Structures are given as structure tokens and as C-alpha cells.
Amino acid sequence: xxxxxxxxxxxxxxxxxxxxxxxxxxxxxxxxxxxxxxxxxxxxxxxxxxxxxxxxxxxxxxxxxxxxxxxxxxxxxxxxxxxxxxxxxxxxxxxxxxxxxxxxxxxxxxxxxxxxxxxxxxxxxxxxxxxxxxxxxxxxxxxxxxxxxxxxxxxxxxxxxxxxxxxxxxxxxxxxxxxxxxxxxxxxxxxxxxxxxxxxxxxxxxxxxxxxxxxxxxxxxxxxxxxxxxxxxxxxxxxxxxxxxxxxxxxxxxxxxxxxxxxxxxxxxxxxxxxxxxxxxxxxxxxxxxxxxxxxxxxxxxxxx
Amino acid sequence: xxxxxxxxxxxxxxxxxxxxxxxxxxxxxxxxxxxxxxxxxxxxxxxxxxxxxxxxxxxxxxxxxxxxxxxxxxxxxxxxxxxxxxxxxxxxxxxxxxxxxxxxxxxxxxxxxxxxxxxxxxxxxxxxxxxxxxxxxxxxxxxxxxxxxxxxxxxxxxxxxxxxxxxxxxxxxxxxxxxxxxxxxxxxxxxxxxxxxxxxxxxxxxxxxxxxxxxxxxxxxxxxxxxxxxxxxxxxxxxxxxxxxxxxxxxxxxxxxxxxxxxxx
Amino acid sequence: xxxxxxxxxxxxxxxxxxxxxxxxxxxxxxxxxxxxxxxxxxxxxxxxxxxxxxxxxxxxxxxxxxxxxxxxxxxxxxxxxxxxxxxxxxxxxxxxxxxxxxxxxxxxxxxxxxxxxxxxxxxxxxxxxxxxxxxxxxxxxxxxxxxxxxxxxxxxxxxxxxxxxxxxxxxxxxxxxxxxxxxxxxxxxxxxxxxxxxxxxxxxxxxxxxxxxxxxxxxxxxxxxxxxxxxxxxxxxxxxxxxxxxxxxxxxxxxxxxxxxxxxxxxxxxxxxxxxxxxxxxxxxxxxxxxxxxxxxxxxxxxxxxxxxxxxxxxxxxxxxxxxxxxxxxxxxxxxxxxxxxxxxxxx
Numbered sequence: 035x036x037x038x039x040x041x042x043x044x045x046x047x048x049x050x051x052x053x054x055x056x057x058x059x060x061x062x063x064x065x066x067x068x069x070x071x072x073x074x075x076x077x078x079x080x081x082x083x084x085x086x087x088x089x090x091x092x093x094x095x096x097x098x099x100x101x102x103x104x105x106x107x108x109x110x111x112x113x114x115x116x117x118x119x120x121x122x123x124x125x126x127x128x129x130x131x132x133x134x135x136x137x138x139x140x141x142x143x144x145x146x147x148x149x150x151x152x153x154x155x156x157x158x159x160x161x162x163x164x165x166x167x168x169x170x171x172x173x174x175x176x177x178x179x180x181x182x183x184x185x186x187x188x189x190x191x192x193x194x195x196x197x198x199x200x201x202x203x204x205x206x207x208x209x210x211x212x213x214x215x216x217x218x219x220x221x222x223x224x225x226x227x228x229x230x231x232x233x234x235x236x237x238x239x240x241x242x243x244x245x246x247x248x249x250x251x252x253x254x255x256x257x258x259x260x261x262x263x264x265x266x267x268x269x270x271x272x273x274x275x276x277x278x279x280x281x282x283x284x285x286x287x288x289x290x291x292x293x294x295x296x297x298x299x300x301x302x303x304x305x306x307x308x309x310x311x312x313x314x315x316x317x318x319x320x321x322x323x324x325x326x327x328x329x330x331x332x333x334x335x336x337x338x339x
Numbered sequence: 340x341x342x343x344x345x346x347x348x349x350x351x352x353x354x355x356x357x358x359x360x361x362x363x364x365x366x367x368x369x370x371x372x373x374x375x376x377x378x379x380x381x382x383x384x385x386x387x388x389x390x391x392x393x394x395x396x397x398x399x400x401x402x403x404x405x406x407x408x409x410x411x412x413x414x415x416x417x418x419x420x421x422x423x424x425x426x427x428x429x430x431x432x433x434x435x436x437x438x439x440x441x442x443x444x445x446x447x448x449x450x451x452x453x454x455x456x457x458x459x460x461x462x463x464x465x466x467x468x469x470x471x472x473x474x475x476x477x478x479x480x481x482x483x484x485x486x487x488x489x490x491x492x493x494x495x496x497x498x499x500x501x502x503x504x505x506x507x508x509x510x511x512x513x514x515x516x517x518x519x520x521x522x523x524x525x526x527x528x529x530x531x532x533x534x535x536x537x538x539x540x541x542x543x544x545x546x547x548x549x550x551x552x553x554x555x556x557x558x559x560x561x562x563x564x565x566x567x568x569x570x571x572x573x574x575x576x577x578x579x580x581x582x583x584x585x586x587x588x589x590x591x592x593x594x595x596x597x598x599x600x601x602x603x604x
Numbered sequence: 605x606x607x608x609x610x611x612x613x614x615x616x617x618x619x620x621x622x623x624x625x626x627x628x629x630x631x632x633x634x635x636x637x638x639x640x641x642x643x644x645x646x647x648x649x650x651x652x653x654x655x656x657x658x659x660x661x662x663x664x665x666x667x668x669x670x671x672x673x674x675x676x677x678x679x680x681x682x683x684x685x686x687x688x689x690x691x692x693x694x695x696x697x698x699x700x701x702x703x704x705x706x707x708x709x710x711x712x713x714x715x716x717x718x719x720x721x722x723x724x725x726x727x728x729x730x731x732x733x734x735x736x737x738x739x740x741x742x743x744x745x746x747x748x749x750x751x752x753x754x755x756x757x758x759x760x761x762x763x764x765x766x767x768x769x770x771x772x773x774x775x776x777x778x779x780x781x782x783x784x785x786x787x788x789x790x791x792x793x794x795x796x797x798x799x800x801x802x803x804x805x806x807x808x809x810x811x812x813x814x815x816x817x818x819x820x821x822x823x824x825x826x827x828x829x830x831x832x833x834x835x836x837x838x839x840x841x842x843x844x845x846x847x848x849x850x851x852x853x854x855x856x857x858x859x860x861x862x863x864x865x866x867x868x869x870x871x872x873x874x875x876x877x878x879x880x881x882x883x884x885x886x887x888x889x890x891x892x893x894x895x896x897x898x899x900x901x902x903x904x905x906x907x908x909x910x911x912x913x914x915x916x917x918x919x920x921x922x923x924x925x926x927x928x929x930x931x932x933x934x935x936x937x938x939x940x941x942x943x944x945x946x947x948x949x950x951x952x
Contacts, residue, residue: 048435051433058423065463066459070451076462076466087465106948132347135350150591151362151364151365154580162371168821169763171380190808265546289769291666293465307452310450380823
């Protein structure tokens with residue numbers, strides 16, 4: 035398979051390359067990179083008492099970060115996101131496995147079935163969960179009558195509701211990369227392992243999972259990072275004790291109107307997401323090295339349709 | 340019935356659980372669009388009242404919001420399809436340090452949480468003093484859509500057979516002709532897939548739009564959020580969602596039939 | 605994709621065409637959402653041969669920010685009373701010509717002397733007042749008292765909400781303890797803060813927007829909220845009862861002011877005069893469930909509204925109630941610090 039041969043010229047200034055790169059590079063540099071850096075800069079501005087940025091610079095926004103709630107909120111953000119990621123990936127592995135083993139027609143149908151719910155508006159789906167978990171709703175009444183919970187237990191407005199809806203929202207982001215890798219997985223390896231006497235579970239964990247590890251890592255990244263930035267989910271189904279960093283940012287911006295402080299909290303969130311992002315980058319670099327014979331991409335599946 | 344090769348009861352069970360889990364809220368919202376109860380936590384009888392209200396003049400603002408969402412999504416996916424395809428092409432073709440930086444810049448928006456993009460653009464627009472209207476929202480949407488189109492086209496480019504390009508040039512086609520009549524058609528599935536993904540993401544975007552918007556001119560997700568604040572009728576939105584869902588499902592099924600038919604010939 | 609593009613082009617052109625209007629004088633209002641009976645606006649438009657263009661803000665600070673950023677085309681603004689002081693200090697509003705507003709005689713003198721900041725209506729005319737209160741679902745609360753102590757019902761843990769507003773919620777605690785809700789006394793603020801933390805143990809969440817949907821659907825059983833919103837919930841769920849705590853509460857008032865740079869000041873004065881007409885004020889009150897402090901309008905109100913203690917507050921309770929005032933940067937900072945501690949406090 036030939037390509038218009040990639041130009042391996044790390045040092046030569048190629049005018050046509052630059053011209054073609056400028057549109058997308060320029061756009062993203064201006065509307066993505068610069069604003070991101072701007073957050074860091076603006077966190078050092080002083081706040082206008084009536085909202086927004088004031089005149090001059092100050093460290094007040096950073097001093098306010100000493101507020102006792104931040105360590106707790108940060109910790110909660112991290113552990114909720116990690117648990118949600120583990121559950122999502124845990125569910126996605128057998129699902130991806132099944133998709134990989136399905137015959138093409140079944141596979142197409144199953145994929146469509148998985149994707150279709152995500153064509154409804156995100157807010158609507160979260161509100162549907164509010165309905166499902168409502169204190170006066172059928173689910174809770176059923177659990178009460180079966181004596182599985184007591185009168186004081188509520189299904190809504192606490193951390194477990196947030197976790198449930200997070201898993202719900204991010205599950206497809208885990209399924210698709212694992213499926214993409216499973217599609218290229220050679221299932222004959224599993225048969226060989228079974229022939230050699232390995233149990234089903236053992237061959238799954240020791241052959242399949244490592245075999246789709248690129249998809250696995252992509253899934254981890256695709257779930258963990260958005261989960262860390264969750265705002266709507268804890269806002270709608272969480273309670274007073276389920277705030278995550280996203281809520282804090284939104285509260286500082288819209289309720290307190292303290293923009294420099296909102297910027298400072300955003301920098302905190304950026305720091306928290308830095309490790310998974312760097313990990314994701316390292317993974318991507320490993321895959322797109324030009325020497326590798328089959329540059330596989332375990333990125334998110336290309337299209338919902 | 341041979342659907343799956345081999346017997347995998349556990350995986351099938353997992354898939355079953357996943358599907359039930361995924362569809363539970365969908366079922367709730369579809370049922371509630373027919374539920375006479377305003378809040379939907381209990382069933383109070385069948386009605387098509389909500390659908391009637393959706394099409395009455397009282398819901399005009401919902402349709403306005405939907406049309407704004409469609410306009411923004413169309414513009415955003417169109418621009419990002421152009422920029423994204425160009426980016427994918429140049430990323431595929433050159434392996435310089437510039438492209439490494441370029442790829443980093445493309446990849447970052449995908450892994451950045453929405454809320455960070457939202458607040459950074461909000462601060463950016465405020466600092467520039469730009470009016471935060473639909474145009475600003477569209478610019479924000481283009482920014483996060485480019486990356487998805489790029490990756491979709493890149494995936495397609497992996498299997499791209501460059502000999503077609505060489506052949507066209509050998510036969511005397513100009514650069515422009517080669518691009519328009521050889522490269523783009525070959526890449527079209529990737530471009531369309533990316534564009535479709537961009538469109539879907541733009542229509543559904545809430546967080547970034549919420550941070551970036553100014554007063555007035557809500558898109559549909561913002562309108563939905565606002566409606567809940569005013570105790571307005573949520574089931575009308577359930578009715579709209581059910582209709583949109585049916586519409587997209589039907590169009591996808593119809594497209595599948597068309598392409599399926601074509602593949603057979 | 606093609607169909608969607610076509611559809612959106614059609615919609616786009618429809619939108620463009622519909623915005624080419626006629627050439628009548630326009631009254632530009634900058635106000636809160638859903639704050640006028642729309643029939644009354646139409647009536648004003650007909651009677652005065654003009655069009656009304658209503659822009660919405662969702663907080664006083666957002667309004668101030670937009671004005672400072674250069675929005676000068678407004679004839680009427682509707683800030684809350686404390687914001688009127690700030691606007692006046694910044695020189696952004698003009699003195700009112702009482703000669704053009706004869707209906708000012710209808711404004712309730714008791715309100716002006718007891719509660720209002722601008723007692724002579726020099727720069728502002730009160731439009732609507734709303735007390736903050738507590739809504740609860742009848743039958744779910746044993747022994748409900750019209751008091752802030754309702755917020756501390758441990759049996760209903762997880763079904764109670766507090767307003768997500770530092771001044772309102774800390775203010776409620778201050779009132780419960782018998783202090784002024786505009787106090788700058790550190791000890792008083794600290795004890796109010798501790799009381800709120802005690803209340804926090806039983807709440808579902810801090811919620812300022814969606815509690816009325818929540819209480820109407822039964823998700824919440826006790827809500828700290830604005831009476832107008834709670835009345836809307838009552839319309840949907842007749843088991844909702846609204847009480848004004850006997851220890852006193854915060855009363856919010858929104859006023860009408862005219863910016864210095866208003867393009868049509870005469871039309872603006874006419875609009876204020878219109879809103880002060882007895883029957884207009886009464887109609888607005890019936891629609892919004894806030895109270896227009898207009899004594900001529902009081903007789904015209906329906907019995908339901910007249911007997912509603914959450915609208916016509918008992919004079920003793922009203923005597924103990926106050927408007928939230930702007931406390932300047934240092935004062936506000938004290939409340940912000942207390943609020944942050946409240947948000948950080950753990951729930952056991």
C-alpha cells in the first residue's frame with residue numbers, strides 16, 4: 035500500500051506544508067491554546083466586587099484557594115472519576131469482546147443499539163435518571179416494599195447517584211475504543227489458548243485484555259478525563275456533599291461572579307487532568323511512530339453511524 | 340441462530356445488562372412523553388397532550404431554539420470538515436516537528452474536559468470584548484469539532500491508496516483537479532463520518548455553550564436547561580426528544596438500506 | 605446532511621425576514637424574566653403606539669456588567685433596590701420627573717417609610733416586592749410552625765433545600781437568631797454560620813432555581829425559597845403551603861429606574877406611570893404572585909391574594925423583616941468567608 039510518501043524531513047522548511055498547516059493550527063492556537071493559557075494569566079487578576087475582572091493584578095484568587103473545601107472536593111472528583119472509569123471499562127471489556135466476536139450483521143445492529151441512546155440530548159437523559167431515582171418514583175417505592183432499603187434512604191442527591199449517572203454517560207466512550215481494538219484482535223489466539231487447556235476466564239484476562247490494550251488505554255483516557263470535568267451530573271443529581279471541581283468552577287463564575295478565582299480553580303482542574311492527559315499523549319506517540327509496521331489507532335470509533 | 344461465533348454466556352449477559360442500562364432512561368423519556376403527569380415520576384394516564392402543545396404556538400421558543408442549534412451545528416460541522424480534512428491530510432503527509440506540534444494541538448481538545456474549554460473561551464471572549472452571540476457560540480463549536488473530523492479522516496487515510504493520486508497526476512490532472520476529483524471522493528466516508536460526529540456533538544453541546552453564551556439566543560440544550568428553572572412543561576421536551584430520536588433512527592435505518600442495497604449490486 | 609442544510613437555510617431566511625419590522629418608537633426595557641403580565645405590555649404598546657423590546661438579565665451583577673460594557677440603549681432598567689444605590693453612585697441613572705408620573709400617589713406609603721431605601725422615589729419607583737419564605741408539603745410535616753426552625757426537621761433529612769445564596773441563607777439564620785441580616789458583627793455572623801451548618805445536615809442540596817419544580821413533584825418536602833416561585837409551585841401542587849417565618853425574613857424589591865442616557869425618557873416615564881395604575885399593578889400582582897406596593901391596587905386584588913399571608917405579610921412580621929443591602933467589599937467579604945465555610949462543612 036503506497037502513500038504519497040510521507041516527507042521525513044524534520045528540519046527542512048517546507049512552504050506548502052506550512053500553508054496547509056496554518057488553517058487548522060492557527061485556528062486551534064488562537065481559539066484553544068491561547069484561551070487555555072489565558073486562564074492561568076487571568077487567575078492573577080484582581081476581582082471586581084460586582085463581578086468579573088477588576089483593574090490590576092493580585093494574588094487574592096490564589097490565596098482563596100486555601101479554602102478548606104478544595105482538598106475535599108478535589109479528592110472527591112478524583113475518586114468518583116476513577117471508580118466510574120473502572121466500572122465503565124469493566125463493563126466495556128466483555129461488551130467489546132462480544133462485539134468483536136459477533137458476525138458483521140449482528141455487530142452493526144448492536145453498535146447501532148449502543149449508539150442510538152446518545153442521540154438524545156444529554157440533559158434529557160440526566161433528567162430521565164432524576165425521574166427514575168425520584169423519592170416518590172416507582173423504583174424507590176418498589177425497593178421500599180421489598181424492604182431492600184429503609185424510609186430514610188434516598189436514591190437521589192448524593193454521591194452514588196452521581197456515580198451511577200457518570201457511568202451511564204461515559205459508557206459508550208469506553209465501549210467504542212475497546213471495540214475498535216477488538217475488531218482487529220485475532221480471536222484464533224483465544225481458541226489456541228483454550229485448546230492448550232486454559233479456562234475461559236484465564237484466556238480472557240491473559241490473552242484478550244492484553245491484546246486490546248491500546249483500546250483499553252484509550253477507553254481509560256476517554257472516560258477519566260471528561261469524568262474529572264463533570265459539572266452537570268453532580269449539579270443535577272448530586273447533593274450538598276457531592277460537589278466536584280466542575281461545580282466549584284461554575285459556582286465561582288456564575289454565582290459568586292468571581293472570575294479570577296474561577297480561573298484559579300480551573301488551573302487546579304487542569305493540574306488534576308494533566309497526568310491522564312500526558313499518559314494519553316505517550317500512548318498516542320507510541321502508536322504513531324512511523325517505523326511501526328501497522329500504525330494502529332485505538333482512537334474513538336470514527337462515527338456513530 | 341448464528342449471530343455470534345462461539346458460546347459466550349457471560350459476555351452476552353454483560354451486553355444484555357449494558358443495553359438495559361443504556362435504554363432505561365430512554366424508555367422513561369419516551370413513556371413520559373405520553374404520561375399525563377407533569378413530572379413523570381408516577382404514571383397518571385395516557386395523553387398526547389404534550390405532543391399537541393409541542394406543535395402549538397406556545398412552544399414557538401422551543402422550535403426557535405432548535406433551529407438555532409441546527410444553524411450552529413451546520414455551520415460548525417461545515418467549517419470543521421474543511422479545516423479538519425486539511426489538517427488530516429497534512430498530518431498524514433508530513434512527519435516533521437511542526438506536525439508533531441500540530442498533532443498535539445489537534446489531540447488536546449479531545450482530551451480536555453468541556454468545562455475547561457468553556458471557561459477559557461468565556462474568559463477569552465470577555466477579555467477581547469467580543470459580543471457573545473450565536474457567532475461566538477459557533478466559533479466555540481468549530482474549535483472542538485475540528486479535532487474529531489481530523490481523527491476520522493486520519494483513520495480513513497491510513498488505508499489510503501496514494502497510487503490513485505499518482506495516476507491522476509500522471510494523466511495530466513492539475514493539483515486542484517486531483518484534490519477535488521480523486522482525493523476528496525476517496526476520503527469522503529471519513530469526512531462525512533467526521534462531519535456527522537461534529538454535527539452530533541455540536542447539537543448536543545451544553546457545557547461549552549453555557550459558558551460562552553451571552554444573554555438571549557439560547558440553543559436547544561440551553562433552552563431545556565432554562566425550562567426546568569421555570570417549571571415549564573418538561574414533558575413537551577420529552578415529546579420533542581422522542582420525535583427527534585425516531586427521526587434519527589429512521590434516517591439511519593433508511594441510509595443503511597440504501598447503502599446496503601448499493602453494496603449488493 | 606443536505607436536507608438539514610436546506611431546512612436550516614429556510615429557517616434562517618424566515619428568521620431574517622421576520623425581524624424586519626415596522627417603524628414605531630421602541631421602548632427598551634432591561635429586566636428580569638417573566639416579570640410582566642404579557643397582556644399588560646400589549647396594552648401599553650397599543651395605548652402608546654409603540655413597541656416594547658424586553659431584554660433579560662438573570663442577576664443584578666450581570667446587568668451592571670452589561671451596562672458598564674457599554675450597553676446604552678435602554679429606557680428602563682429593573683434593578684433590585686440595593687443595586688439602585690450602586691447605579692446612582694456610578695451616575696448611571698437620572699432623577700425622575702414626578703410631574704410625568706401622577707400615579708406615584710398610589711404607592712404604598714407604609715412600604716416607603718418602613719422598607720424602602722429610596723423613600724422619596726427620587727430615582728426609583730418600586731415595582732414588585734417579594735419576601736423569602738418557606739414552602740412545605742402539607743401532610744408530610746408534623747407540627748409545622750411558621751418559623752425558620754422548620755428548616756431543621758431531621759425526620760425529613762434529604763428532602764429539604766436551602767437557597768444557594770449567601771446573603772439569603774445566612775440572612776435567614778441571622779433572623780432566626782434575632783439579628784439584623786445586614787449586620788457586620790463578626791460574632792453574629794459566626795453564630796449564623798454555625799446555625800446554617802446545622803441546617804445543612806438535613807438538606808438535599810443548596811438550590812436556587814429548581815426547588816419549585818422539586819417541591820411540586822414531591823422530590824423536596826421543605827424548601828427555602830422566594831415566595832413568587834413557591835406560589836408557582838403551589839399552582840401545580842395544591843398541597844404546597846407557604847409560610848413567612850415569624851422571626852422576620854428578607855424582602856427583595858425590584859425597582860424601576862431610567863438611565864441617564866435613555867433614548868426615550870418621556871416614553872419611559874409614561875411606562876412607569878402605567879405600571880403604577882391601580883388595575884395594572886393589581887393585574888401584575890395576580891400574575892406574578894409578588895406584591896406591587898401600590899395601596900390603590902390592594903382593594904382590587906382577589907380575596908385569595910388578599911388573604912394570603914405570604915403576600916400580605918402580617919405587619920408585625922413585616923416590621924421584623926429587612927431588605928438585603930449592599931455592604932461594600934469588606935462587608936461582602938465577611939459573608940463570603942462564612943459562606944465558604946458553610947459549603948466546606950461536612951454532612952454527617
